[in-house]
Amino acid sequence: MKFLFRSLLFLVIFSLGYFDAHAAEGRGVEYEELDKNTTMQAALATLQEFGFRIESVDTTQWTVKSVRYVEKYGKQLAMNLSLEQTAKGVLVQAEMLVNKEPLPQYHIAYHNFFVGLEQFVSQLRHSQIVSRLRSSQN
């Protein structure tokens, strides 16, 4: 019984620590030295990678609406993004809804999304650097 209690206690403490460590980002991440166009490209590629169907892209308001159906559980996931120019770069804000109910601000799903976005941002940054180097050599 003692063992069981300790195991449960460990699981609870571990889970709390894990979620707390990943909760810092929340629903928004700022990408420095990037323009809206490049950030939007990375965002679209990320949504595509995660299996979302991109429903609309608004390049006036800089917003994206996307949706994904999880057939196994009969759930609809919606991911809405908005991009905002800041002094340092571009702030990407995400809103995720499950069956039209928004997820809490510090849900770990946001962390997973922004990790995916970071990969495409890095790829585009790299491409930009190589492109500049090429043009300077020419």
Add this chain to the structure above:
Amino acid sequence: MLKRTIPLFLIILLSACSSFKVEEELNAPDDLEALRTIQSRLFPTTNRSALTTAAAEALTEMGFTIVQQEPGLGFVSATQQVNAFDAGEVLEITAVFLLAVLTHGNLPGGGGSGIDDHEIFAANVVILPEEGKDEIVRLTVQRSMYNTNNRITETEHVASDEVYADFFKRIQDKLRISAVALPVEGL
């Protein structure tokens, strides 16, 4: 006490394992690498606008209707609706309903499940620069089945190599350039 606690603990653990977790839905599926390879091609051009136009034209030729086209971003969205009404299915469901009424006096499932009516293929094209000299074009196609109540009854990612190969061939023919298939770990 222990005899009661252990099964309870196991039930909680098992129910936690099978429940829906959004964060797990954002993990890449195991077959993603292979799917990404057939969905992507590298084009030796930096003319993203021409690629976007060619992609939209290719989708139109394949029977899609363009919903949105953003040459500056390298994005195209398109849909195609196909009639999925099946007379055999209607007869089958009617027979089941009649049988249920005769034997139980009521309709199964409250009678609101609906019959497959149409399917919509939704296509997204995203074009990304690669190494400052190429562009990677990726097409994803999803199929969703809608019933007569306009509710989605099933949805899947189209994994048929032929659809994607046809799309990329059309772009190549239009731009008169050869695309390169990406290795599995290419992106």
